[in-house]
């Protein structure tokens with residue numbers, strides 16, 4: 090039986106950077122909070138809590154602690170209020186997300202009707218929307234577009250959406266717009282993980298997708314993988330079931346950009362235990378067959 094991990098699985102550049110910033114801040118200042126969970130992974134959030142980095146839901150709970158802004162950003166007015174209150178800000182917004190916010194502002198100023206491909210309830214999209222003064226539309230896919238045509242339309246995307254959905258949205262808008270500006274704001278880390286997942290799903294009998302049930306990029310990997318092969322989305326190793334592997338020869342594992350290495354390692358070792366290859370247990374994600382760290 091083969092057990093492989095999709096190359097480019099787990100933490101992306103932006104998440105690694107945010108966690109590093111949080112841990113550094115905790116070392117230097119014991120009074121640190123994150124505004125909202127720093128990433129969509131409950132295991133990582135608990136780990137940070139154990140280091141006294143607490144996640145709070147709103148500004149009133151901050152109580153003058155240094156405040157870490159999560160990798161997917163916060164609304165513009167929230168940043169303004171923190172500044173007004175002279176709260177120390179440690180801005181761990183991923184540079185790719187900041188860039189998307191700038192594009193939104195730019196398109197808005199130039200008078201484009203902005204269309205965002207994304208999940209309207211996702212913090213990144215809420216933050217993005219707050220940088221637009223004019224009117225903007227948020228759609229989860231091309232079918233959600235209202236039945237209308239546009240004069241001047243600017244298209245951007247939540248960084249973690251699939252390139253395929255973005256292409257479908259753009260093709261639909263081309264038919265209905267006089268002028269269009271398309272900025273592909275989908276993060277490379279997302280597409281690289283999606284492609285590696287497809288590659289592995291194609292040669293596997295079952296796929297295990299590891300990551301937060303609240304993580305949009307992990308959910309997207311599960312959705313994509315499910316198109317090719319039976320797929321199970323788990324948050325931790327405890328959820329793995331023996332019956333999933335009764336008729337499998339090739340098992341694939343993939344993990345979202347917010348999944349910590351140690352969670353992936355636990356899942357790998359749990360499957361190894363279930364399929365009876367105890368001699369193959371590992372300690373580092375780099376030792377799992379198939380894994381390749383991206384540059």
Ligand code: SF4
Nearest residue numbers: 101103183185248276
């Ligand atoms: S997925 Fe991309 S945009 Fe989002 S935090 Fe990671 S590197 Fe940044």
